[in-house]
Amino acid sequence: MNKLSEKQDPTFGERFVVPLVIIFVTAPFLGFPAAMYWYGEPKNYWRATPFLTILVGMVFGLALLHHRVLRRYRCPQCGRRLPQYSGESDPEKAREYRFLCEACNVLWTTGLKSGAD
Numbered sequence: 001m002n003k004l005s006e007k008q009d010p011t012f013g014e015r016f017v018v019p020l021v022i023i024f025v026t027a028p029f030l031g032f033p034a035a036m037y038w039y040g041e042p043k044n045y046w047r048a049t050p051f052l053t054i055l056v057g058m059v060f061g062l063a064l065l066h067h068r069v070l071r072r073y074r075c076p077q078c079g080r081r082l083p084q085y086s087g088e089s090d091p092e093k094a095r096e097y098r099f100l101c102e103a104c105n106v107l108w109t110t111g112l113k114s115g116a117d
């Protein structure tokens, strides 16, 4: 029986960080003109619609990303769906998103901590 090894998920960056950066770069690009439109003339409530749509879209995008990557985490090696690892007694380490693959005998670490995302 091999000893459980702890590895950094090599695909986590492209699966989570890249889309996250895209959202944070795209949102102001779209949001800024939409905000200008909102403050333009004539004043009415409808002018807020594009900005609020982008805002809702951004929140929705973040929630979807979070759900897909963290709630439906797959082993980078064998592709199995893994539950979040909860066997950690150290509270500082337990805050990090980690996933145990029993088939590969690997504890995948993401470097991402809950509460910080």
Ligand SMILES: [Zn+2]
Pocket: 075, 076, 077, 078, 079, 080, 101, 102, 103, 104, 105
């Ligand atoms: Zn695996």
